[in-house]
Structure formats: structure tokens, C-alpha cells
Amino acid sequence: MDRDAIGVFDSGMGGLTAVKVLNQILPHENIIYFGDTARIPYGTRSRQTIQRYTKEDIAFLRRHPVKMIIAACGTVSSMLGADSPVDDMPFTGVVYPAARAACAATQNGRVGIIGTPATVASGSYETAIHNVDPRVDVTAMACPLFVHLVEYGYTKRNDPITRLAAEEYLAPIRSAGVDTLILGCTHYPIIADTIGDIMGDGVRLISASEEAAKFTKQTLEEHDLLTDSTEQGHNVYYVSDSVSMFRDNARHFLEDAVNGQVFSSRI
Amino acid sequence: MDRDAIGVFDSGMGGLTAVKVLNQILPHENIIYFGDTARIPYGTRSRQTIQRYTKEDIAFLRRHPVKMIIAACGTVSSMLGADSPVDDMPFTGVVYPAARAACAATQNGRVGIIGTPATVASGSYETAIHNVDPRVDVTAMACPLFVHLVEYGYTKRNDPITRLAAEEYLAPIRSAGVDTLILGCTHYPIIADTIGDIMGDGVRLISASEEAAKFTKQTLEEHDLLTDSTEQGHNVYYVSDSVSMFRDNARHFLEDAVNGQVFSSRI
Numbered sequence: 001m002d003r004d005a006i007g008v009f010d011s012g013m014g015g016l017t018a019v020k021v022l023n024q025i026l027p028h029e030n031i032i033y034f035g036d037t038a039r040i041p042y043g044t045r046s047r048q049t050i051q052r053y054t055k056e057d058i059a060f061l062r063r064h065p066v067k068m069i070i071a072a073c074g075t076v077s078s079m080l081g082a083d084s085p086v087d088d089m090p091f092t093g094v095v096y097p098a099a100r101a102a103c104a105a106t107q108n109g110r111v112g113i114i115g116t117p118a119t120v121a122s123g124s125y126e127t128a129i130h131n132v133d134p135r136v137d138v139t140a141m142a143c144p145l146f147v148h149l150v151e152y153g154y155t156k157r158n159d160p161i162t163r164l165a166a167e168e169y170l171a172p173i174r175s176a177g178v179d180t181l182i183l184g185c186t187h188y189p190i191i192a193d194t195i196g197d198i199m200g201d202g203v204r205l206i207s208a209s210e211e212a213a214k215f216t217k218q219t220l221e222e223h224d225l226l227t228d229s230t231e232q233g234h235n236v237y238y239v240s241d242s243v244s245m246f247r248d249n250a251r252h253f254l255e256d257a258v259n260g261q262v263f264s265s266r267i
Numbered sequence: 268m269d270r271d272a273i274g275v276f277d278s279g280m281g282g283l284t285a286v287k288v289l290n291q292i293l294p295h296e297n298i299i300y301f302g303d304t305a306r307i308p309y310g311t312r313s314r315q316t317i318q319r320y321t322k323e324d325i326a327f328l329r330r331h332p333v334k335m336i337i338a339a340c341g342t343v344s345s346m347l348g349a350d351s352p353v354d355d356m357p358f359t360g361v362v363y364p365a366a367r368a369a370c371a372a373t374q375n376g377r378v379g380i381i382g383t384p385a386t387v388a389s390g391s392y393e394t395a396i397h398n399v400d401p402r403v404d405v406t407a408m409a410c411p412l413f414v415h416l417v418e419y420g421y422t423k424r425n426d427p428i429t430r431l432a433a434e435e436y437l438a439p440i441r442s443a444g445v446d447t448l449i450l451g452c453t454h455y456p457i458i459a460d461t462i463g464d465i466m467g468d469g470v471r472l473i474s475a476s477e478e479a480a481k482f483t484k485q486t487l488e489e490h491d492l493l494t495d496s497t498e499q500g501h502n503v504y505y506v507s508d509s510v511s512m513f514r515d516n517a518r519h520f521l522e523d524a525v526n527g528q529v530f531s532s533r534i
Contacts, residue, residue: 038316039306044419046509049305144419145412145428152311152411161412161435164428242313 001228005030005236006216007066009057012040012151013246014186014209015072016253018094019235021213023259029226029233031260032064036267038240041147043075043116043185050079050118058085060238060267067225068092070216074185074208075116078124090219094208097215098182099128102206103136106180112173112203113140114195115184116147125184139176143169143185150187155252157193166191170198182206190252235260240267268495272297272503273483274333276324279307279418280513281453281476282339283520285361286502288480290526296493296500298527299331303534305507308414310342310383310452317346317385325352327505327534334492335359337483341452341475342383345391357486361475364482365449366395369473370403373447379440379470380407381462382451383414392451406443410436410452417454422519424460433458437465449473457519502527507534 006022008015012035019031034057036042042050054076061069068090071077077093084091102111113125120142129136145165149155154162173181181199183189186209196205220226227233239246243262250258273289275282279302286298301324303309309317321343328336335357338344344360351358369378380392387409396403412432416422421429440448448466450456453476463472487493494500506513510529517525 038312045305046512049508145415145421148412148415154412161428161431164431168428241316245313 002067002225003030003227003229004065004067005032007032007061007064007069008072009034009036009061009069010073010186011035011042011075012037013250013253014147014150016250017186017189017207017209018070018072018213020254021210022216023233023235025213025217026220027232028229031233031235032061032066033235033237034060035237035239035246037246040151041116042073043118043147044144045118047079047118050075054079054085056267060265062086068216068220070212072186072209072212074119078115078119078122090223090225092212092215092219094186094212095124095128097211098184098206098208099125100132101211102180102182103129103132105204105206106136108177108179109135110137110139110176110178110180112176112178112181113138113184114143114169114173114181114188115140117142117144119184125182137176139173139178141169141173146191147185147187150190150252151249153249153252155190158197159194162191162194166194166198170195174199178203180204180206182208184208237262238265240265269334269492270297270494270496271332271334272299274299274328274331274336275339276301276303276328276336277340277453278302278309278342279304280517280520281414281417283517284453284456284474284476285337285339285480287521288477289483290500290502292480292484293487294499295496298500298502299328299333300502300504301327302504302506302513304513307418308383309340310385310414311411312385314346314385317342321346321352323534327532329353335483335487337479339453339476339479341386345382345386345389357490357492359479359482359486361453361479362391362395364478365451365473365475366392367399368478369447369449370396370399372471372473373403375444375446376402377404377406377443377445379443379445379448380405380451381410381436381440381448381455382407384409384411386451392449404443406440406445408436408440413458414452414454417457417519418516420516420519422457425464426461429458429461433461433465437462441466445470447471447473449475451475504529505532507532
């Protein structure tokens with residue numbers, strides 16, 4: 001049992017899609033969130049720069065009382081090496097949880113992956129999938145505009161620009177005949193409607209955010225780190241750019257006003 | 268006469284559109300360029316963060332032998348206060364040069380402005396235009412996706428996604444009946460074809476990059492700071508993210524391979 005918070009970080013607001021699921025499945029846990037809004041996006045930067053930013057984000061969270069850290073960012077998760085970046089508490093990215101769920105979901109053994117350019121170039125999801133099941137056939141596509149379309153609110157079902165971009169990005173994945181598609185960036189669940197419309201009913205969408213949240217619950221249980229509190233947990237948000245911009249944009253992600261205090265903090 | 272370099276900076280690669288013009292009109296001058304590719308974009312961040320980044324960018328250039336500094340970035344130029352950020356050498360942003368050119372160009376007294384959200388929210392171009400000519404009617408529109416469309420190479424004339432975004436952004440400016448449109452972000456000249464097609468032949472496009480380059484030439488002349496060299500000048504580029512990513516993307520901006528050494532430098 002441990003009343004410390006779950007630490008969650010992302011390049012910006014995408015990780016809020018994981019926070020939303022954590023609040024649903026672990027309602028008594030406290031969450032400390034860090035969004036690096038002064039440096040978003042990560043997914044079009046070099047590996048070296050992403051790894052430097054990741055180190056700083058983790059160091060920031062570790063200055064708070066946290067019992068587990070989640071890299072709720074597909075790009076960060078894809079740039080992690082084989083060793084956990086923290087050695088004294090549980091840690092997870094989003095790649096392995098999503099890969100495991102996709103392997104369990106696929107019936108025809110064909111899985112699609114969409115993510116940022118850095119994520120797709122890294123081959124992280126393919127590697128994770130093939131570690132679970134080497135027979136799965138993988139088709140991956142980078143979607144460089146999606147993070148921006150989501151951050152700027154082009155999120156209505158079938159928004160014409162998002163639809164056009166999605167049709168272009170998803171065409172090779174549709175041609176590959178996948179029955180399962182990993183939304184490999186934590187921003188993408190916000191436009192899952194449009195993606196789902198293009199992929200069609202026969203394709204199961206796997207949210208990396210949701211799978212990471214479920215994996216976190218399982219990990220806390222296994223390590224006996226769940227809180228014994230029966231009160232509603234608190235969320236506290238830190239961002240590296242302005243609080244008001246975060247509050248304005250976060251409602252796209254939480255589908256509600258921000259449920260906690262927000263602070264601006266340079267890292 | 269002064270053989271020191273002209274210092275040019277931008278959030279990323281947009282400022283290269285100014286470098287290209289500088290190389291044409293001041294072929295003997297040396298240029299030192301800084302592109303903050305590890306933190307691009309600036310135009311969707313808060314004023315405080317943009318001002319902090321600007322200070323760091325200028326400090327970086329000042330560690331090199333420069334005789335004048337150009338903020339070749341519409342967003343940075345829009346966040347500058349009334350006082351020049353350097354007091355011992357000439358400095359210019361792109362806003363005043365573009366505003367002056369637009370006032371000279373318009374026949375019907377109606378000028379359009381497109382820029383990043385931060386630029387448009389600041390009202391910088393309107394203020395500069397009204398300082399030159401208070402009678403000019405101004406219509407401004409933020410185009411949050413344009414920087415990304417340009418940085419990711421959606422730059423072919425009438426690329427469908429860029430065309431769709433441009434039609435949406437430009438509709439209110441077309442309705443306003445402007446005869447002159449300021450491309451208020453240094454990324455936009457790269458998609459001037461598509462913008463021009465939508466605006467029509469009767470509308471003159473003013474490139475903030477080009478006007479800033481011409482203004483720089485005039486300023487160096489006035490301060491007797493032009494080089495006396497008759498050799499071809501050298502360009503040296505510094506970027507805060509990876510050199511290879513810069514080289515790959517810069518050809519969209521220079522319409523040629525990068526004409527100078529490139530270094531990666533954290534700031």
C-alpha cells in the first residue's frame with residue numbers, strides 16, 4: 001500500500017488521455033502530471049533531443065512524491081533503451097502494453113501501427129509485437145500532422161482537414177488488410193472517431209494510452225502499491241508553458257474542465 | 268565597413284527564406300544563422316516562453332562576431348517590446364519592414380495579414396501598419412497548421428492538405444477584398460504558390476522575409492557596415508537539434524542543398 005502519486009508525463013497534452021483512463025480505473029489514486037508544453041512536439045525531433053527531454057521530464061517528476069512513473073507518450077516510449085530509466089520504482093511506457101493488447105486482439109495476424117515520425121522510424125512497436133508473437137505481420141505509418149491537428153482542435157468527427165490527412169496516412173494500412181490498429185501516440189484517441197470511420201467496423205483500435213493505464217493498474221497491484229485511501233484521488237498538473245493555454249486546450253483531452261490544480265514550472 | 272557577419276535567427280527553418288534573399292542582394296556578406304529546431308514551433312506558445320527563447324537565441328548569436336541581428340521569425344518579431352533587444356548594434360524583426368512595404372503596395376487601402384496564432388493575437392502587424400498609415404484597413408488570420416505543413420514538406424503547389432487549410436484560413440481575407448497580403452511568418456513564402464492561387468492575381472503578396480532582407484541591406488548601408496570584401500560570403504548554420512534533419516529539410520527552404528557548414532549546438 002502506498003499513498004504516493006502516480007507520475008505521468010508527456011510532451012504536451014496527449015498523456016491526458018491516459019490520465020482520463022487512470023481516473024476511471026484507479027479512482028482513489030493521486031496523479032501528478034507533467035506536460036512539456038513549452039517544447040512540444042517531440043515526435044519530429046532527433047533521438048538525442050528526445051532522450052534529453054525525457055531525462056529532464058523524469059527528473060522533474062522524481063522531485064515529487066511518486067511511486068510509479070508512466071511515459072504517456074508514444075515517442076518517448078519508443079526512444080527508451082532496454083533498461084528502465086528509473087531503478088527504484090516501477091516504470092512503464094506505452095509501447096509494450098499496446099503491443100501485448102494488439103497481439104491478443106488480432107484474429108488474422110495483421111496489425112497496423114500509427115505514430116509520430118520518430119516512433120515509426122524507431123520500429124519500437126514492431127519489436128515489441130514480435131517479442132510477443134513473431135508471426136504477426138506489421139504495417140506502420142508515420143502521421144506527422146496528427147499531433148498538431150489534435151493540439152489545435154481539429155478534432156470534430158470527420159473534420160475535413162483531419163479526414164484528408166487520415167485518408168492519406170491510413171491508405172497503406174487499409175491496403176495491408178489489418179484487423180487491429182494501434183493508436184501509437186497518446187494524442188490519437190482524440191481523433192479515434194475519424195480514424196475508425198476510415199478503417200471501418202472490422203478493425204479494432206487499440207489505444208496505447210488506455211493499455212498503459214491498464215498495465216499501470218496491474219503493475220501497482222503486483223507490487224502492492226495501490227493506495228488504501230477510499231477518497232477520490234487528486235490530480236495535480238504541471239506544464240512548462242502557460243497555465244491558461246493548458247486549461248483552454250486540455251478540455252479536448254479530458255472532455256471536461258481540468259480536474260485539478262495546474263502550475264507552470266520551467267524544467 | 269565591417270567584415271563581421273549578419274546574424275539571423277528563427278524558431279527553425281523559416282528564416283532560411285530571409286537568408287536566401289540576403290545571399291542574393293548582399294552576396295559578399297557572411298551570415299551566421301541560428302535555428303532553434305529543438306524547440307520549434309514558437310507561434311503556438313505563450314508570450315513569456317517566446318520572449319525567453321528569443322533572449323537565448325540572441326545571446327547565442329552574440330557569442331559570434333556579428334554586426335547586425337535579424338529576428339527572421341514573425342512570432343519573435345511580434346513579441347518584441349518597444350526597445351530593441353540589443354543596444355550596441357542594429358537589429359530588426361520582420362514586422363516593420365513588411366508593414367512599410369504593404370502600405371506602399373496597397374492601392375485600395377485594404378491589407379491582409381496571415382501569421383501564427385501568437386503573431387495574430389499580438390496585433391503587431393496592425394500596429395506597425397497603422398503607425399505608417401492609420402487609414403489602412405487590416406484583416407488578420409492565424410494559420411496554426413502552416414508552419415507544420417511547411418516543415419513537413421507539404422509544399423507542392425496545391426498540395427491537397429495545404430490547399431484545404433489555406434482555403435479555410437484565407438476565406439475571411441478574401442471576403443475583406445484586400446489587394447495586398449502580408450505573409451507574416453517566414454515559413455509562408457515556401458507555400459506562396461498555393462496562397463497566391465487562392466488569393467488570385469489581383470492580390471500582391473508581401474514576404475516578410477524578403478522585406479526584412481531588403482531592410483537589412485538599407486540599414487547596413489546607413490550605418491556604413493557593409494563589407495568591403497569582394498569574395499562570395501560564407502553561410503554558417505547552427506541548429507539546436509540534429510544536423511542531418513536540418514540538412515534534409517532545409518532544401519525546401521533554400522531550393523538547393525545547404526550552402527555552408529552546419530553545426531548542432533545546445534543553447
